[in-house]
Amino acid sequence: MNVVLIGFMGSGKTTVGRRLAQRLGYTFIDTDQFIEGELGCTIAEVFSIQGEAYFRALESRVADRLKGLQNVVISTGGGMPIGPGNLERLRAAGTVVFIKAGLEDILARLERDTRRPMLKGGDLRERVQQLLGERLPTYEQADLVVESHGKSVNRVCGEIIRHLGELRSQAAGDKPTAKVAGPAPAEGT
Ligand code: S3P
Numbered sequence: 001m002n003v004v005l006i007g008f009m010g011s012g013k014t015t016v017g018r019r020l021a022q023r024l025g026y027t028f029i030d031t032d033q034f035i036e037g038e039l040g041c042t043i044a045e046v047f048s049i050q051g052e053a054y055f056r057a058l059e060s061r062v063a064d065r066l067k068g069l070q071n072v073v074i075s076t077g078g079g080m081p082i083g084p085g086n087l088e089r090l091r092a093a094g095t096v097v098f099i100k101a102g103l104e105d106i107l108a109r110l111e112r113d114t115r116r117p118m119l120k121g122g123d124l125r126e127r128v129q130q131l132l133g134e135r136l137p138t139y140e141q142a143d144l145v146v147e148s149h150g151k152s153v154n155r156v157c158g159e160i161i162r163h164l165g166e167l168r169s170q171a172a173g174d175k176p177t178a179k180v181a182g183p184a185p186a187e188g189t
Contacts, residue, residue: 001070001071001094001095001168002026002066002069002070002071002072002073002074002093002094002095003020003024003026003072003073003074003094003095003097003160003164004066004074004076004090004091004093004094004095004096004097005017005020005073005074005075005076005097005099006076006078006080006081006090006096006097006098006099006139006142007078007098007099007100007101007139008078008101008106008128008131008132008135008139009078009106009110009113009116009118009119010101010105010106010107010109010110010113011078011099011100011101011105011106011109011148012099012101012109012148012153012156013075013076013078013099014030014075015153016075016099016148016153016156016157016160017030017073017074017075018073018075019153019154019157020073020157020160020161021072021073023157023161024071024073024161025071026071026072026073027069027071027072027073028072028073028075029066029069029072029073029074029075030074030075031059031062031063031066031074031075031076031077031080032077034062035055035058035059035062035077039058042115043055043077043115043116043117044115044116044117046058047117048117052117056079056083059077059079059080059083059086060083060084060085060086060089062080063076063080063083063086063089063090063093064089066089066090066092066093066094067089067092067093069093072094074090074093074094076090078118078135079118079135081096081135081138081139082134082135082138087138087141091143095143095144095164095167096141096142096143096144097142097143097144097145097146097160097164098139098140098142098144098145098146099146099148099156100139100145100146100147100148101147101148101149102147102149103128103129103132105148105149106128106132107124107125107128110124110128111124118131143167144160144163144164144167146159146160146163
């Protein structure tokens with residue numbers, strides 16, 4: 001059983017993913033780090049040397065390979081679910097969870113970012129708003145949507161764990177439950 005985290009840049013997928021993996025006793029994988037490890041260079045270098053299309057093709061290949069893994073939490077690059085067929089590839093790999101961060105939270109985290117090629121040039125707010133608008137409809141197709149605003153990493157993880165349990169018992173034939181995760185019982189920060 002795997003968990004696949006999707007969401008915009010700066011929405012906390014990697015931080016949540018690491019903690020979630022710890023709590024579930026799973027292995028953590030970050031698709032960007034995986035690609036960097038395989039190529040021996042940074043994502044920014046791939047974009048500047050080979051171009052975005054090359055990176056997107058790599059992402060699709062990686063998405064396809066994820067289904068072979070067991071008991072992993074996978075944090076994906078923000079554009080991975082957007083590539084044609086990739087959301088289906090991610091679904092084949094595990095339960096897809098959208099970490100839904102608000103625009104202001106995202107902007108605050110990306111404000112000083114210098115390493116993400118998709119954010120280079122122009123006004124950051126306009127760029128993020130435009131990309132987010134294009135991508136939200138795809139992100140919303142996740143099996144589970146967890147809003148992160150104002151919540152600690154532990155609380156987000158707690159909600160994911162609780163709703164994974166519900167989705168799994170639902171799949172096993174129990175009563176259906178809502179897709180959007182509601183508040184979990186209070187947890188420490
Ligand atoms: C991208 C997001 C990045 C990385 C690449 C492209 C995107 O990952 O894959 O820079 O298109 O949204 P993070 O979401 O981890 O920042």
